[in-house]
Every structure is written in structure tokens, then in C-alpha cells.
Amino acid sequence: MARIGVFVCHCGENISATVDCEKVASVASGFPGVAYSTSYKYMCSDPGQNLVKDAIKEYKLDGVVVAACSPRMHEPTFRRATAEAGLNPYLCEMANLREHCSWVHDKVEATTNKAIDTVRTLVEKVKRNTPLHPIRVPVTKTALVIGGGVAGIQAALDIANTGHKVIMVERDPSIGGHMSQLSETFPTLDCSQCILTPRMVEIAQHPNITLYTYAEIESLEGFIGNFKVKIRKKSKSIDEKACTGCGLCSTKCPTKKISSEFEQHLGKRPAIYVPFPQAVPNKPVIDKENCTYYLKGKCRICEKVCPTKAIRFDQPDEILEVEIGAVVVATGFDVKETDFFPEYGYGKYKDVITGLQFERIASASGPTQGMIRRPSDGEIPKTVVFIKCAGSRDPAKGIEYCSKICCMYTAKHAMLYKHKVHDGNAFVFYMDIRAGGKNYEEFVRRAITEDGAQYIRGRVSKVYEKNGKLIVSGADTLLGSMPVEIEADLVVLATASVASKGAEELAQKLHISYDSYKFFSEAHPKLKPVETNTGGIFLAGACQAPKDIPESVAMASGAAVKVAVLFSNDELTREPIVAEVNRIAPPMYSTCVGCFMCQPVCPYQAIEREQIKDRSGNLIKELARINPGLCQGCGTCVALCRSKSIDLHGYTNNQVLAEVVALLND
Amino acid sequence: MSGISIYKSNSLAGQIHHDLEVSAAKCYQCGKCSAGCPVATEMDYPPSMVLRMLQTENPVLEEKLLRSYSIWMCVTCEMCYGRCPMEIDIPKVMDYLREKSLKENKVNPKAKNIVKFHKAFLDSVNYTGRLSEVGLIADYKLRTFNVVQDVNLVPSMLAKGKLHFIPEMIKDRLKISKIFKKTLHKK
């Protein structure tokens, strides 16, 4: 005979204002199988929980129903209390009298009756609960960091410094990301590469970090603590062990005029190249799409001049398979290019550039050695117009969000320009100035009051070129929307930050969610910014949403801690609410017929094929088997199985049927 | 979608939202419309100002709008709508304000000639079903008392065969005047 305890919570007034809690407890005490029933003002409080624990011991309860708020609020609380009293926690269930009852109905008799019905239903269910035990899975204590920008670097270093192994995969020939392309960073005007490159070197030298550059993720399988990743190391055509990074090959390569991605197409590079002088690793790669040997079978000069014979034209791509326990995704962002803007010339004007291109121009190691020169004729521009919100906050162009960093970097650009061209004019067309970070507001004011950047509130309708000048037509809304026309030498568009190229494909490989802009989704926008909905995969940096360097670094450290927490256990416990395909004695082995219709419908790829063999190794039948490490207990397969061979622990068919019958029998 | 509008029911912005499904609140005053408007410098209130005045739902400003020169100077080149990041149909709003301004007799004195031109144009259409340019100019001169307007063009227009003194009339003229009676000339 069951001995269920019912505990009805007033929840202050949240429940008792609408539901007669005393009555519910009193009626419940008459249900068959209920040994004890009471009500209390705050069940989740210490005394409330003690009420449960004491009752379990005193009345020798073998099941607990706490009729209170939603189990999503306090199921763990009461299950913990139950366990502390010595009863299996899965023998405790919650009846939702708040979100499903008192909060959505008026104070009438029907509401209290509904509460009573709910309690009765749960009592019938709990009578059929069986003790369940958490599932333990081992944890592989190696982390994978995808992306070698500042966020990836921070996360990798933090995880490696906790003593765990890290594998970093970066698809460009060098790590560093966009931060390595910047000239100076706001608000301190630190030289970007100066503060980044020591970290980059640390990555390369850290004993716990294995760095793969010019590599991409081929596939990811498995589950939290137990992933298997396939990494494709694209062929660099270089034997990295033999290469000393002397650079002779790049100097001698005859194909020198390839547009450099690092220089944002403002500079050139050879076919065998290191993207920038401070690259890590400082070893070249051969751009197969532009190398004369790969295109026509001729040249091979690099091979001839290399002192250590490190060139390997026939080097294939290599696929590595590694076991890892956690993934940090730090793939960063891209910026929209100027051809996105019809009213600014569809990208045909050489002197209309993006903010990132301006960074390269201002960079000491850039295509103009840090002198502000315009791309068309190399002249020093005397009037520069900066246009903010180019693409962002623009539903007509399909980008509704704010790209966050442009207000700050435009103020910085105006400042850098004025520092280098003292008699130049810097105009900034803006709608708003977003400078919320630490020292950010002061930085922008400095650009205006000390460096003389002229801010005009209004947007630019059109930019066109005439006689080597760019005619900018904007408006000054603070002066009655008076049209303003400026003849500029250079126009810098603060273009929208967007998800990096290939983000969607990567998200699908990793089975993580992303939004309509292809930014990766965090598990909860307020409280879980670095986790995804997929266990064991975390986010860091601008791949989640546009953000600046301090935020990316902070987020990366946050993701690293999550990984460290995961790795601080040798085993992971998982909720045992999982589905199971039945197994019975031979010769049937299971009522499962091996149709495997369940396999494709499982959203978590948790269903495998298990081969049942006889002692000689001959195959008898193939049955479906659910991996308890991957199953999330959604119940899809349970509903689908035609032979009803699958059941869900904690929500068995019997239990659910009992609940329905209890509801129908008043 | 609740039936509650964010606008007052009797404000211009509210009527525009209800009748035209154009929402003035969307405008974040970026000024791109005014920047691209070819005649902004001729207007008393450039397009973004017009939107701001509508947003305030202030009767004093609404009156100013209906009495403004802007709405008549607007040439409906659609450049504002073409560039507006919020895709606000400003030309539609201008048409609405013009019609209201005319109905309520609030046409800006400076704009009288422009309105007279439009009226002369439509008179010709009402009478013949098509625009007779001679009729138009004659009518316009009468309305504006500007007899010498474009007089210098007449000889060359005649020589080029571009002026027809006898207006071309369509057969179903009565249908056209019926249409006018049901719309512009409705009592």
C-alpha cells in the first residue's frame, strides 16, 4: 500500500489568494494511498523543507507530492530535501498549482477544484514512480577552442592554465583574428598588435595547447564530456617541422600581386605567404588558387630556394580525429563591405572604405605604413567624412540591430586621423553616440573637444565621386534637417558587424542554435550568456553578438570557467529521465522489430543500432538502443514506436495513463 | 494585436496610421530623407521635420503642417521613401496632407500658384478627358493673372507642331466628369 505525502504550499499569497489551500490539503488526505497531507505558507523555505523531511521519516512516506509552483522553479529543491531524508529523489514530484492554476484563474470554486484534481493526478502518478539513479558518464578532459581571435586566445589560455589540455583550431593561416588587424584600440589607444601578440606567442608555446592553423572542423559527434571531433588540416604545402620561417620563399615568389585578405584588399601578397609579420605560427602557406605551380604546373621557385627543403607540393589535407570533452566556439565576426550600399556607390568608389580598411591604413605595419593615404591615388586626404550606422539599425537593408562597436571606433578613427593630419577636417555623421563602457564617454568627448572631430547629427543620403572628390550629401537634423553637402577626399563607412562567413554551416555541424542573423544563440539572454542549448558547447566573443574587446575577453574567461567546472569532475551525472528500448529474455530479446523509424526522428541523434549476436558471433537481430548519455527525454521516439517498445523513465506510459484516468474520474 | 493604437485617434498621425497604415513613430529622425530631397532647401519644413511634427501629435504643429509650403513644394520624386531605413512611405503622407490642406482651405499663400496649376490641369481633364496643353496654360494664366507666363515659347511650340488649339476630346467625356463629381468635386 502506497504511503504518499502531500504538501500544499500557499506560496505567500501567490497561490492562497486564489486557491483554498487548506481545503486542497484536507481533500487530499482522503485520497487512497495518501498517508499525510498538510499545507504551509512557504514550502521552499528552510522550515518548509524540514516539514517534508520530518514527515518522510515520521510517517514512513514512500512518495512525495509538493503542490506548489512550477517544477521548473523548485523541483531540484524538493528532490534534494527528499534525498536528504533518505528517500530516492525521483519519488518526489511537484503539482503545479501556481503557473498552471492560481496565476491564470480567478478566485472561484472551480479554481480550487482544479487544484484538487491536479493533486489527485500527481498522487496517482507518484504511486507508480520507481526509484531512478543518475546516469554517470565519464569526461574527457580536453577542450576544443574553435577560432583563434582574442576571445579564442583568452579562453584557450585560461583553460590551459587550469592544467587541462586544449586544442585550438583556426581556419586562417595565423591566429589573431580581427584584433590583429586593428591599429590602436579604444579607449586607451594601445597598439593592438602590441598587446595581442604576446598572448599569441603564449598560445604557441603553452605546453597544454596544441595549435592547428589553416584548419577547419569537419564534423562533431557525441555529447557533453564525450565528443569526437574531426579536424581537417588543410594542406599548407609546407613541412612545418622543416620550415624555419626565414621568409625567403615569399621574397622570391614571382606571383606578388594577389589581393591580401589581411590588408582588406588594400595591399598585395605573394602566392606563398605569411599573412602578416607577427603571424603565429610564422610559417607560410601556399595559396593553391593563385600559385603558378598548382594552376599551370610551372615555377617551383620557392622549392628551389628553400634552405631546408620544406616545400611539399603534394602534401594532402589531413583529417585528425580527437576525443574532447568540451567545445568553446569563438569564431568571431565579419564586417559588411562597401558594395552593400547602393546609395554610396555599390562599392565602385575606391575612396569609400570600411572602418576595418581604415584600421589597416592607420596601422604602422599596414599598406601605407601608418600614414593616412587614400587608396585611389595615395594622397593624404584633407577632409575625411565618417558615416556611422552604415547598414546597422536599418530594416530596409535587413539589419535591424546595432553593431555596438562603431560609435567607439569611429571616434577613435577621427582621433587617429587628426593626430596624423593636424590640419585635416574630420566630419562624423551620426544618429546617436553609444559609449556605455568604462571611460568610453570621456573618450568620445575627447575626440570632439580636444581633437576637433566635427559631429553632425544626421545621415548621409548619397555619396558620389566627381573630379577626384567624394560629394557627400547629408542632413543636420539639429539645425532643422538642413541639407549639408561636404566635398571629401575619403569616406569611411562604419559598416555593420555580421556573423562570420560559414557560421551557419559550423552551427549545423555542432548542432547549436543560431538566430536569423546567423549569430550563435546563448542558452538564456540574461543568465546564461556563455552557454548554448547544447550541453558542453560554450560561446565566447563576437560570434554570439557584436561586442568589443573587453567584453569578448570577459566572455571568453567565463566560457573557460564553465569548461573548468565541467572538467572538475571525473564523471558527469545526468538526469535519468531518459527513454529506453525494452529488453526481454531470448529468443525475442525485445519487442523492438528493428524498423529504426525512431532513429531519424530523434533530435539528439541518441538512437543507435545494437547488434544481438549468438555465441559464434552470428547476427541474430539488430535492435534500437538509446544512448542514455545523449537522450534528453523528449519522448518523440516513445510516441513514434509502432510496437510500443520504448518507454520513458519518470514518465512511463503507465504513469501518464494513471494521471489521465485520475483526471477523468472525479 | 490589441485594438489599442499608440496614437490619439484625432491626431494627424493617428489618422495617417489608420487610413494609410503608415506609422510616424517608426521615424528615428535620421534625416536621410531631408538629405536626399531635391527641394529641401525650398521647403519651410524638410521631410524629417514633417515626420517629427506629426510624431508630437501637437495640434499647433499639425496646423502648421497643413498650412506649410513644404507639402506643395514636394515633387513626389520618391527619393525619401527610396532611402528611408525604416521604409516610411513619406510621399503617401504628403499626398494625404495635401488633400487635407485643400479640403480645409489651409493652402499656404506661397503655394497658391502650384495649386492653381494642378487645378487648371484637372479642369482640362474634366472637360476633355485629356490634358489640352493650350487649355492648361490658358486656364493657369487666368487663375494666376500671369498673362506673360511662357508667352515666348508659343511661336516655337507652334512651329514644332506641339501646340494644338483645338483640344482632343475623348468620346466618353461624360464618364470622366462623372468620375470627377464622385471624387474631387464631391459635395
Place this chain on the structure above:
Amino acid sequence: MKIGLYPGCSLKGSSREYNESVNALANAFDITLEEVPDWNCCGATAAHNLNHELSLSLPARILALAEQAGMEMLVIPCAACYSRLTIVQYELNQDEELKKKVSEIIEMPYLGNIKILNVIQFIQQFILEKLPAKIKQPFNYKVACYYGCLLVRPHGILKFDRPEDPLTMDEAMKAVGADSIDWAFKVECCGAGMSVARTDVVGKLSGSIMKDAVDRGAEAIIVACPMCHSNLDMRRPDINKALSEKITTPVLYITQALGLAVGIDPKTLGLHRHFVPVNLPKKEIQTQMEVK
């Protein structure tokens, strides 16, 4: 091949050379254009400025007449008429009640399913492919193709070409050997209907357009709208006044330019009706027409 034609009031009056050149070009390619029977004025700018329902009814009657005449396609050379009819067709197709109301006002059944083509679309669909074979005199001048406002805006409804820096007219001109320049005022307004009431504004706006084209070496401006033509051609004195210089660059309709290229004589194309003489120098073209 029979296709409907809606000339509009300008093409019958002050812009008759446009009508002449459209018909001449169509004939040269064996296309018969049938005028919509007993068509009325579309209302142009005046109607939509003064009364919404009138501005819907006048174009609706035209479309209803074309539907009655069994026309599946309607070519509208005047950009303003094209704009009005396309927008009205779109607006009425979005709102069944409004469609019924307008149908009652015009006392005619109205479906709204005719395919409307502007002159450039007409050229693209029926002439462009056959053009190279028929070229007698390549139009090898530097030209600035001026689209104006109403061919490309509002883009959401017209869905024609690119709203900034359109290229379809340029392609048509390139097909007859012209050097179509890249310039900045392709879609800027000429001053539109302010021709009479604010001629000074037309002078200023059309002046900026002419200046940019001429500064970049254009020997002729090519247009596809009678209002633009009138403002750039008939109002040249006002342009010259606004710019304080005398500009003699001629303005041709696209149909005239293509007509010249396939050997139609200038008189048939109405070139003698322009205010600014079409004196295209050198080459072997014989357009030495002058107006006394």
C-alpha cells in the same frame, strides 16, 4: 505581334516626337502597337496631389479599357503614366474592397491583371535581341543615360532595374555602339511638374543634372520620360540661367537614339521638334537639324 500602347497626354501634345519615335521604332521591328481605345488622362501629378480617389479612378479606367480591348500587355512610354498605372494596379490588387469601390466609381469591371511595361522593358523584351542585326549607323557617342525618378522608384512596387545606378538603358545604348558614361545624377529629380509654377527650381535641379553629365564628357543625354525631356530641353534657357553658362548638349529619347542607329530618318523620329538642336558632330550621322 499586337501589343497595347498608352501614349498619355504629353505624347499627343508637347512631346509628340516621343510618340513618333516609339511608333517608328516599333514599325522598324514589325511590332504593331494598338492604342487603348478612347483613353483618358491618367491624372499625372495633379490628381494624386489633390484627391486620392480621383488619382485611383483615372488610371483604373485606362486599365479597364485595355482589359476590355483584350490587351495582355500595355506599353507606357511616359514614365509618369507608367508610374501612376503601375502603382494604382498594385494598390488595388492589395485591397479588394478598394478595387470594388473604384470599379463602381468608373462604372466598369476591373480585374488588374494586365502586364505593364515601360519603354525600356518594351525595348528589352521585343527589340534588344534583334537590334545588332539591324544597326545601320552605330550611335557611337558618349551618352549619359538619365532615368529620372519614376522609372525606378518606388522600387518595391515597380521592381525595375536598380534604384541607384540603374543599367538597363545603358545596356540598350551600348547595344547600338554608344559609350554610356558612369555619372552621378542618373536618378536625381529634374524638377518634375514644377515646370510652370516654379520654373526656377527646374532650372536649378535640371541644371545640376546637365552639369554633371556635360562635365563628364557626355555628348548627348538619353531620356525615357517626356517630363524630363521637357525640363532638360524646353527649359534649357532656365538651366543656362541657373548655371550661368550656355549648354548646347542635346537631349534624345531612347527610342530616337535607337531609331537613328537602325537607320530611321531624323524627321520621322521628330528630332526637328526639339528646342535644343540635335547637332551630333563628326561621325557619319546626318542629324544636322536646326530650328529657326
